[in-house]
Amino acid sequence: MPFLGLLAFVVVVPTVLAGTYRQDIGIAHLDRFLQERAYNATKFAVEAYNRNPESAILKFNEQIQESLEATNNSTRRKLNGGERCMATNPIDRCWRCKSGWAKNRQALGECARGFGEGTTGGMGGCMYVVTDASDDDMLNPKKGTLRHAVIQDKPLWIIFKRSMIITLKQELIMNHDKTIDGRGVQVHIAYGAGITIQFVHNIIIHGIRIHHIVPKSGGMIRDSLGHYGFRTVSDGDGISIFGASRVWVDHVSLDHCSDGLIDAIMASSALTISNCKFNHHNDVMLLGANDNHRGDVIMQVTVAFNRFGKGLVQRMPTCRWGFFHVVNNDYNKWEKYAIGGSRNPIIISQGNRFRAPDNVHAKEVTHRDHYPRHVWKRWKWRSVNDLFLNGAFFVASGDHSEIDQNLKKYMVQAKDGSAVGQLTRYAGMLRCTHARPC
Numbered sequence: 001m002p003f004l005g006l007l008a009f010v011v012v013v014p015t016v017l018a019g020t021y022r023q024d025i026g027i028a029h030l031d032r033f034l035q036e037r038a039y040n041a042t043k044f045a046v047e048a049y050n051r052n053p054e055s056a057i058l059k060f061n062e063q064i065q066e067s068l069e070a071t072n073n074s075t076r077r078k079l080n081g082g083e084r085c086m087a088t089n090p091i092d093r094c095w096r097c098k099s100g101w102a103k104n105r106q107a108l109g110e111c112a113r114g115f116g117e118g119t120t121g122g123m124g125g126c127m128y129v130v131t132d133a134s135d136d137d138m139l140n141p142k143k144g145t146l147r148h149a150v151i152q153d154k155p156l157w158i159i160f161k162r163s164m165i166i167t168l169k170q171e172l173i174m175n176h177d178k179t180i181d182g183r184g185v186q187v188h189i190a191y192g193a194g195i196t197i198q199f200v201h202n203i204i205i206h207g208i209r210i211h212h213i214v215p216k217s218g219g220m221i222r223d224s225l226g227h228y229g230f231r232t233v234s235d236g237d238g239i240s241i242f243g244a245s246r247v248w249v250d251h252v253s254l255d256h257c258s259d260g261l262i263d264a265i266m267a268s269s270a271l272t273i274s275n276c277k278f279n280h281h282n283d284v285m286l287l288g289a290n291d292n293h294r295g296d297v298i299m300q301v302t303v304a305f306n307r308f309g310k311g312l313v314q315r316m317p318t319c320r321w322g323f324f325h326v327v328n329n330d331y332n333k334w335e336k337y338a339i340g341g342s343r344n345p346i347i348i349s350q351g352n353r354f355r356a357p358d359n360v361h362a363k364e365v366t367h368r369d370h371y372p373r374h375v376w377k378r379w380k381w382r383s384v385n386d387l388f389l390n391g392a393f394f395v396a397s398g399d400h401s402e403i404d405q406n407l408k409k410y411m412v413q414a415k416d417g418s419a420v421g422q423l424t425r426y427a428g429m430l431r432c433t434h435a436r437p438c
């Protein structure tokens with residue numbers, strides 16, 4: 001077992017079992033089932049951990065380069081009368097140009113890229129059609145509801161019969177190997193609790209809108225066919241990823257949640273957050289919640305092709321301990337800062353477009369909390385080919401020679417920030433029509 005993997009076991013499992021961070025866990029009593037789940041989850045996260053993260057970055061850069069070239073080529077073909085595909089980034093090109101996407105939805109299970117590559121969700125499982133927007137029974141949810149779908153033990157590809165607004169009475173606790181696929185209809189999770197991905201692996205959330213999520217009181221909630229337990233108050237996160245691995249969130253629009261829009265904590269790893277649209281929110285994305293959670297050192301996250309739009313304040317993302325690739329995102333006038341962190345995280349900011357707010361005191365992209373310079377100067381924070389507008393600037397730190405050397409072995413660079421407009425044009429929930437390219 002790699003050193004960091006062992007560390008995760010030594011650190012995460014005992015802290016979870018001892019309930020040291022119980023206030024974050026949401027579980028009132030860690031019974032035998034949950035203890036086993038936490039242990040299994042750590043094992044999966046350690047297996048998903050990539051011991052050569054630079055290689056994952058380079059691979060992703062190559063895929064971006066190739067997709068831009070292919071878009072270029074198909075644009076030229078279109079000029080010559082051929083079929084045109086508007087998808088510009090490697091994730092979208094994997095499925096959006098295919099007119100048969102709705103007949104072969106599970107092909108999306110091969111489209112995750114970055115650290116979340118290999119997340120297949122419910123691929124290979126049955127289709128489950130949600131027909132009922134209600135959410136009335138937390139212990140024995142009705143057939144046809146989203147809650148009934150996500151607690152099943154086998155892999156499921158979950159789709160929706162029609163457009164609907166689902167107001168969750170309590171947090172939606174997901175079981176392993178699920179895809180929530182909102183393509184082709186308009187699905188909103190709104191005005192209630194959010195989605196909780198805790199101690200499970202292999203989850204895809206795709207093509208929905210999550211907004212106006214509020215805290216809920218908790219209570220008895222079922223998390224799988226054979227188990228339920230007492231949950232304490234939920235925070236009001238849009239998507240809460242906790243001790244989970246292989247999670248891919250794509251083309252989701254998030255705004256107006258009470259806590260974070262997306263939080264990933266407690267040694268979650270192998271995550272990709274892509275093509276999402278974030279608006280109107282204070283704490284946008286927290287990757288690692290606490291300076292004392294040393295187990296987060298195995299956290300590896302790709303944040304790509306997202307649009308950080310109007311009314312956002314801070315944490316896009318905030319990173320602790322782990323390895324973070326923030327690439328080709330569009331940042332438009334944050335209020336305090338864009339990318340923050342503490343506890344020696346490695347942050348590679350690559351080919352983003354940063355448009356600073358007009359406030360002269362908030363032009364800096366980066367933020368290092370209360371830490372003094374002599375501490376943070378060793379943190380490896382790197383900006384490569386970013387585009388800075390309206391006075392935005394990035395304060396780099398740390399010794400990059402090792403990362404640079406590994407990156408230089410390969411020729412392909414990330415696309416520079418000027419390509420961001422093209423790469424993120426379709427961020428957020430899409431409006432796709434069956435039987436046509438999306």
Ligand SMILES: *[C@@H]1O[C@H](CO)[C@@H](O)[C@H](O)[C@H]1NC(C)=O
Nearest residue numbers: 032033034035036037038040
């Ligand atoms: C933990 O993993 C073991 C071995 O794969 C499995 O049999 C068991 O059901 C898992 N437990 C839980 C609670 O997921």
Ligand SMILES: *[C@@H]1O[C@H](CO)[C@@H](O)[C@H](O)[C@H]1NC(C)=O
Nearest residue numbers: 065067068069070072073076
């Ligand atoms: C797209 O094609 C144009 C003209 O052929 C070329 O100048 C440009 O570099 C190409 N872009 C990419 C990403 O290949």
Ligand SMILES: *[C@@H]1O[C@H](CO)[C@@H](O)[C@H](O)[C@H]1NC(C)=O
Nearest residue numbers: 066067068069070071072073
């Ligand atoms: C784009 O077209 C060029 C020239 O026709 C070709 O060499 C290249 O392989 C094409 N790239 C892709 C990704 O299709």
